[in-house]
Amino acid sequence: MKSLLIVAHGSRRSASNEEVAELAKSVSQKKQNEFDEVKCAFLELAEPSIPEGIISCVENGATHIVILPYFLAAGRHVIEDIPHEVSLANCNPEEVKIEIKPHVGAAKNMVDTLLDMSL
Amino acid sequence: MKSLLIVAHGSRRSASNEEVAELAKSVSQKKQNEFDEVKCAFLELAEPSIPEGIISCVENGATHIVILPYFLAAGRHVIEDIPHEVSLANCNPEEVKIEIKPHVGAAKNMVDTLLDMSL
Numbered sequence: 001m002k003s004l005l006i007v008a009h010g011s012r013r014s015a016s017n018e019e020v021a022e023l024a025k026s027v028s029q030k031k032q033n034e035f036d037e038v039k040c041a042f043l044e045l046a047e048p049s050i051p052e053g054i055i056s057c058v059e060n061g062a063t064h065i066v067i068l069p070y071f072l073a074a075g076r077h078v079i080e081d082i083p084h085e086v087s088l089a090n091c092n093p094e095e096v097k098i099e100i101k102p103h104v105g106a107a108k109n110m111v112d113t114l115l116d117m118s119l
Numbered sequence: 120m121k122s123l124l125i126v127a128h129g130s131r132r133s134a135s136n137e138e139v140a141e142l143a144k145s146v147s148q149k150k151q152n153e154f155d156e157v158k159c160a161f162l163e164l165a166e167p168s169i170p171e172g173i174i175s176c177v178e179n180g181a182t183h184i185v186i187l188p189y190f191l192a193a194g195r196h197v198i199e200d201i202p203h204e205v206s207l208a209n210c211n212p213e214e215v216k217i218e219i220k221p222h223v224g225a226a227k228n229m230v231d232t233l234l235d236m237s238l
Contacts (some may be wrong), residue, residue: 004237008191012194012195013193013194016194019192020191027230027233030231030234070192071191073130073138074134075128079132101236101237104191104236106236108235109228109235110142111142111146111149113226115151117187118185118187118220
């Protein structure tokens, strides 16, 4: 079973965290979606934390978890903090494969997205 | 003259800030680009600041500045801090039109972008 965990920074503003949860829901409802489950987790200021998100996926039967950093720039949070938080889930790599993907800001279509948004 | 100012959070990690500067450069080089100038500015931890970025656009002749928040979620930074920083540039609205666009996370293609990145 394959799960996608979208990892955002987290905000004190609950509407911002709900926006991420809504996005995870939209991704899970997309037909081309190859994941059995799509969830979100937060680095700071909101719940679930990254280890909690990973453990929840494992409890639901995940054997492969794709971590997608919902960050635009490869700052300290992406380079250091997310891998550290992932390690805290303490999964057995023989039971659960965890794969951390590049951050969203590295998307090939980002220049076009910015130009669309600037109109 | 119309300028685009891409506003990112800013990072202690200089490679992350350079990534944003590179993106601004890529946007400026895109053919469909309707802007005379594309620059970036940072809310925290890096330079130029948002007021510095705006003043630089004005000095270069901008009469219309589009501010694009390079943020994925509408947290406090997007809702409160960016408008506040924009106001600190203290532009005369009769001379310079400043328009703050929705944050990048509100892009219509974000679900597809996330699915592409998760492969």
